[in-house]
Amino acid sequence: MTVKTAKELGERRIIELIQNRLDKSEEMVVPFGDDVAATSLQRGLAAVLKTDTLVGKFDIPPGMTYFQAARKAVVMNISDFSAKGVQPKVLLASIGLPPDFTESAVNDIANGLNSGCREYGAYLIGGDTSQTSDFIITCMVFGTAKTKNIVPRGGSIPGDILAVTGSFGKTASGLRLLLNDLRTPTALRRRLLESVYMPKARFKEGLALAGERLITASIDSSDGLAISLHEMRKMSGKGFEITKLPIDKDAHDFARLHNLDIRELALYGGEEYELVVTIRRKNWEKAVRAAESSDGFLTEIGVVTTDPRIVLKENDEVMDIPYRGWEHFKSEHVEFE
Amino acid sequence: MTVKTAKELGERRIIELIQNRLDKSEEMVVPFGDDVAATSLQRGLAAVLKTDTLVGKFDIPPGMTYFQAARKAVVMNISDFSAKGVQPKVLLASIGLPPDFTESAVNDIANGLNSGCREYGAYLIGGDTSQTSDFIITCMVFGTAKTKNIVPRGGSIPGDILAVTGSFGKTASGLRLLLNDLRTPTALRRRLLESVYMPKARFKEGLALAGERLITASIDSSDGLAISLHEMRKMSGKGFEITKLPIDKDAHDFARLHNLDIRELALYGGEEYELVVTIRRKNWEKAVRAAESSDGFLTEIGVVTTDPRIVLKENDEVMDIPYRGWEHFKSEHVEFE
Numbered sequence: 286m287t288v289k290t291a292k293e294l295g296e297r298r299i300i301e302l303i304q305n306r307l308d309k310s311e312e313m314v315v316p317f318g319d320d321v322a323a324t325s326l327q328r329g330l331a332a333v334l335k336t337d338t339l340v341g342k343f344d345i346p347p348g349m350t351y352f353q354a355a356r357k358a359v360v361m362n363i364s365d366f367s368a369k370g371v372q373p374k375v376l377l378a379s380i381g382l383p384p385d386f387t388e389s390a391v392n393d394i395a396n397g398l399n400s401g402c403r404e405y406g407a408y409l410i411g412g413d414t415s416q417t418s419d420f421i422i423t424c425m426v427f428g429t430a431k432t433k434n435i436v437p438r439g440g441s442i443p444g445d446i447l448a449v450t451g452s453f454g455k456t457a458s459g460l461r462l463l464l465n466d467l468r469t470p471t472a473l474r475r476r477l478l479e480s481v482y483m484p485k486a487r488f489k490e491g492l493a494l495a496g497e498r499l500i501t502a503s504i505d506s507s508d509g510l511a512i513s514l515h516e517m518r519k520m521s522g523k524g525f526e527i528t529k530l531p532i533d534k535d536a537h538d539f540a541r542l543h544n545l546d547i548r549e550l551a552l553y554g555g556e557e558y559e560l561v562v563t564i565r566r567k568n569w570e571k572a573v574r575a576a577e578s579s580d581g582f583l584t585e586i587g588v589v590t591t592d593p594r595i596v597l598k599e600n601d602e603v604m605d606i607p608y609r610g611w612e613h614f615k616s617e618h619v620e621f622e
Numbered sequence: 623m624t625v626k627t628a629k630e631l632g633e634r635r636i637i638e639l640i641q642n643r644l645d646k647s648e649e650m651v652v653p654f655g656d657d658v659a660a661t662s663l664q665r666g667l668a669a670v671l672k673t674d675t676l677v678g679k680f681d682i683p684p685g686m687t688y689f690q691a692a693r694k695a696v697v698m699n700i701s702d703f704s705a706k707g708v709q710p711k712v713l714l715a716s717i718g719l720p721p722d723f724t725e726s727a728v729n730d731i732a733n734g735l736n737s738g739c740r741e742y743g744a745y746l747i748g749g750d751t752s753q754t755s756d757f758i759i760t761c762m763v764f765g766t767a768k769t770k771n772i773v774p775r776g777g778s779i780p781g782d783i784l785a786v787t788g789s790f791g792k793t794a795s796g797l798r799l800l801l802n803d804l805r806t807p808t809a810l811r812r813r814l815l816e817s818v819y820m821p822k823a824r825f826k827e828g829l830a831l832a833g834e835r836l837i838t839a840s841i842d843s844s845d846g847l848a849i850s851l852h853e854m855r856k857m858s859g860k861g862f863e864i865t866k867l868p869i870d871k872d873a874h875d876f877a878r879l880h881n882l883d884i885r886e887l888a889l890y891g892g893e894e895y896e897l898v899v900t901i902r903r904k905n906w907e908k909a910v911r912a913a914e915s916s917d918g919f920l921t922e923i924g925v926v927t928t929d930p931r932i933v934l935k936e937n938d939e940v941m942d943i944p945y946r947g948w949e950h951f952k953s954e955h956v957e958f959e
Contacts, residue, residue, distance in 0.1 A: 292721035306732035310745035322748030336714045338752045375661045377673045379760040384629035395643035408647035411659030415675045418755035423716040425762040
């Protein structure tokens with residue numbers, strides 16, 4: 286018998302192994318694998334919970350401060366709440382610190398956690414600290430929502446409009462700039478790095494769209510637009526035809542400047558916290574207004590299809606968008622099943 | 623200006639630094655520093671949350687299996703819920719794994735998490751995995767309780783009986799046995815190791831005592847009996863006179879066999895998940911019956927005093943019980959403030 290290691294298994298298989306061994310609660314109102322976990326309370330309410338971890342050596346790009354890293358650890362979690370339309374109420378933070386971290390780093394981390402919470406109306410009310418080899422922040426978010434208002438990943442219906450709350454490729458450009466030290470005009474550089482260092486969750490848009498029950502499915506795009514679409518497809522069985530890639534203007538300029546593949550940056554970048562949603566055609570105008578009244582916007586990028594493939598259709602050319610991306614533990618880009 | 627590191631600050635000071643930088647929510651119904659965090663929901667209910675982390679290199683004694691380690695990560699958290707009298711409903715687990723962990727270790731971890739949850743009526747409904755240098759499990763527990771029924775650390779009133787749900791020193795003996803490889807008769811060895819490998823939270827006792835509102839204050843003894851008493855004192859300003867140390871019989875035998883200080887083992891051992899509670903004298907009989915109907919028991923060990931000292935009174939001799947113990951990050955035993 287061959288013994289597989291975590292590195293060989295990869296994150297997706299590890300999570301599957303764990304889930305297979307868990308007794309299932311009948312009060313779980315969101316399936317495993319969605320952006321959040323939820324359990325029913327009384328009167329149609331659900332307790333909504335989410336945990337996600339920032340590991341310094343993988344998740345902190347060069348030049349990011351401790352304040353920004355701690356704030357990002359919060360935003361990562363709140364972005365998932367935003368996708369489900371759930372108001373985050375309180376957070377806990379479990380902080381792992383190497384013993385040589387300084388007092389000022391600890392203060393910056395605390396300020397970053399607090400700032401991230403307050404931006405979205407939440408409070409940090411507890412947590413713990415441990416001595417660890419890596420710098421690690423695990424946040425846990427809690428909130429309540431009407432069970433029927435929690436937007437699933439898998440609710441798309443063929444004919445629904447596929448839309449996003451922003452443009453793609455900017456954060457990937459900023460990361461590429463940092464990792465490869467690419468020369469970039471100052472103003473463009475500043476905007477690209479801002480998107481890396483100070484990501485924003487689409488909190489108001491998510492609450493407005495879900496609150497008026499205007500979206501049939503939703504996910505945050507933190508693993509990249511392509512993976513997000515494939516994750517939605519896994520839950521619904523429905524495909525997507527994309528007719529217009531939502532490419533960020535700055536990403537476009539950056540890609541041209543350095544001769545990079547802009548489609549690759551926009552589809553597979555990741556670390557972008559936009560919402561990817563599907564909307565019944567009759568609700569489209571209302572949804573656009575709801576996003577705008579939240580100081581955001583919605584861009585139509587395609588349609589939900591009965592055909593389970595995910596394709597990009599441009600100038601009468603139809604291309605498959607493969608299901609691939611960064612696999613944690615394997616530490617490489619892989620093609621998923 | 624001298625720059626202090628985490629190692630020089632120590633865990634207590636690090637937590638203080640963080641708390642000082644947080645905006646405070648008016649809906650927090652349990653103060654920082656108690657066993658759990660809680661925020662008010664509607665109708666007198668509170669959402670109760672707790673996170674605690676098991677770090678492999680510090681918290682897994684020799685010979686403990688992955689199943690037992692994962693189960694312990696759950697029990698550590700549920701013990702704090704038990705002290706507050708709160709039923710744990712669901713847990714999330716954030717698991718950090720080095721890349722060389724095997725598939726069978728992952729399965730054992732999943733089974734241990736599930737088993738720990740199910741023992742106490744809870745379910746694991748979510749979590750995440752990350753690649754880390756250390757093996758780490760951070761659990762987060764959620765439950766709801768009537769706000770007025772959450773037992774505080776600081777509610778002791780002079781004259782209250784001080785009681786515990788079990789005896790002390792057994793786990794410390796087991797740890798000493800393992801770390802120093804001390805020869806011990808088989809049956810005794812087995813019982814001592816059982817207490818190390820398969821700790822139990824005083825779940826039923828905690829729920830019964832709190833449910834009938836029979837305890838004025840409570841804490842779990844995971845940091846050792848002495849520290850637990852000092853932590854209660856910090857919150858209430860009241861002291862304790864201990865008249866009978868609740869020494870475990872096996873610990874007593876083990877200490878005699880190896881010429882160890884049994885008081886040291888019982889007061890400063892830690893990793894024991896008993897409840898330390900205070901009870902109005904008029905409620906004593908009821909409390910004893912409540913504990914017994916939960917298949918447990920209560921032992922009176924002393925009394926709450928107006929004098930804020932914590933003393934042991936034996937044979938007319940009165941000794942101070944110092945506030946000292948293991949300080950994380952400093953990695954040594956220290957005298958606390």
